[in-house]
Amino acid sequence: MLTLLNLLSAIALLVWGTHIVRTGILRVYGSQLRRILSHSVAKRPQAFAAGIGVTALVQSSNATAMLVTSFVAQGLMGLAPALAIMLGADVGTALMARVLTLDLSWLSPLLIFAGVVLFLSRKQRRAGQVGRVAIGLGLLLLALDLIVEAARPIAESNSLEALFASLTGDLLLDALVGALFALLTYSSLAAVLLTATLASSGMISLPVAIGLVIGANIGSGVLALLNSSMQSAAGRRVAIGSLLYKLLGLLLVLPLVTPLVNWMDGLELSAASLVIGFHLLYNSLRCLLMLPTVNLMARLCTLLLPERKSAEGVAEPRHLDRSALDTPSLALANAVRETLRIGDLIEQMLGHLQEVLREGSSEAGRQLRRLDDDVDALYSAVKLYLAQMPREDLAGHDSRRWAEIIELAVNLEHAGDLIEQMAGKLDNHKRSRHYSFSASGLEELTGLLGLLQDNLRLGLNVFLNGNHANAQRLIAEKRRFRQEERKLAHAHVGRLSQQVVQSIETSSLHLELIADMKRLNSLFCSSAYALVEALEGSQPSAQMPPQETAAAAPLAEPAEVEPGPPTQH
Known part of the structure; x- marks a missing residue:
């Protein structure tokens, strides 16, 4: 025996x-x-x-x-x-x-x-x-x-x-x-x-x-x-x-x-x-x-083994190969690809938000809500996939990349929820009260939304390539965005003083949307601060004004990233 x-x-x-x-x-x-x-x-x-x-x-x-x-x-x-x-x-x-x-x-x-x-x-x-x-x-x-x-x-x-x-x-x-x-x-x-x-x-x-x-x-x-x-x-x-x-x-x-x-x-x-x-x-x-x-x-x-067409429904992960979990570098690369896919869905949601803002399209709103369900499903899949990787066995670089992936996935999921809430506000306001933005106000909001889309693309590029110059550029764009949203908020208050009827009717919604876009921008730009801190060995507070430090904090709740101006209903 x-x-x-x-x-x-x-x-x-x-x-x-x-x-x-x-x-x-x-x-x-x-x-x-x-x-x-x-x-x-x-x-x-x-x-x-x-x-x-x-x-x-x-x-x-x-x-x-x-x-x-x-x-x-x-x-x-x-x-x-x-x-x-x-x-x-x-x-x-x-x-x-x-x-x-x-x-x-x-x-x-x-x-x-x-x-x-x-x-x-x-x-x-x-x-x-x-x-x-x-x-x-x-x-x-x-x-x-x-x-x-x-x-x-x-x-x-x-x-x-x-x-x-x-x-x-x-x-x-x-x-x-x-x-x-x-x-x-x-x-x-x-x-x-x-x-x-x-x-x-x-x-x-x-x-x-x-x-x-x-x-x-x-x-x-x-x-x-x-x-x-x-x-x-x-x-x-x-x-x-x-x-x-x-x-x-x-x-x-x-x-x-x-x-x-x-x-x-x-x-x-x-x-x-x-x-x-x-x-x-x-x-x-x-x-x-x-x-x-x-x-x-x-x-x-x-x-x-022909390819089968999947039925319509919630999106399923494409790149999270569970057999690759024993190979951290490969598993992390798979998680990066799936997280970038979430970023692509967020960009589509911003595009539909433009349609809701300009035209009040109910179809665009339905598509936006469906995309948010896809974002939630992919975020859950990425989170569970990364949870199955034993962090104690990861090398230093792989451990940092693991943290970067989960932080961006969380931020994108928060962004998806926030965009859906913005679409809901627009829909409720326009349908229940039949109000519309002034021409100047609408132009300002769509322009700010365009800047937001640009920063999202740049933030995903920084996350994928880790380019220091692009990270510095993204931080500069974030500051420019803050200056722009403040200027637009002041312009809106100026129209109120001129007794522009449409501005008065939509004042609360207008300021809320600006505050929401500021929070979204902070979520999209957070990857730049992590990269700059890792490359330059400095604290976030040394890289940005104190009021912006919270924006770089990973895993922050959207409401805690950058509090917006007070609003009235």
């Missing part, structure tokens, strides 16, 4: 080691790997090579599949180059399996020791994450040695010998067991390494090992399909195409297994070397033969 427990714990350590290496590399180099994959789409060989390189680094074709399906789902990459990358990922997994079966037992304690020192001393920095990767590699190599040691006494057990004797070399049955291995270990690489170790201990024969290796490949395809279940149809096509390629490989190798085993038996190599060599040869030949067919496979996958 103890021996079996040792074997299971060694297998668990192998799985954990591959997980630590994969997540560690993605945390440190996730953005660079993402850039390599997204740009390697011009030529099929280039995409194939990118798949090999990225998978060799992260030691997981599933991690590569996660990145690629996310790109395709977001429309950043075509299906055909994505399938070429996935073929390269299979070769990358085989190459890493070959490297990890070399005699590297001396390297394991060195990697664990150096990794622990780096991780504990530099936990929140990139060096700390590199140390985490070193720990994972050390544990992985240690686990392989422990599996060999634990398998030796088990191989001599009559009961276990009878269990493995049930695997008689039937390729389909063995492939099914190998796929289960990959699903249970959540890694085809771990399943192949385990198969090679079992073969070297004599627990399984060479024909069985070959079947398990082929099945492990299929299991990785099933894993990718399961991981993409929350993606759009475009993203799921990548996983379906990759799985179909693996199933085609099984059909192609099926008649060749017997002569292949006979030839391999004549080679003077260890059982583990034969298994790893077959894995590398099989994946390389299969993927090279199928690389020219990626366009055909892309068309087939599109036919098998």
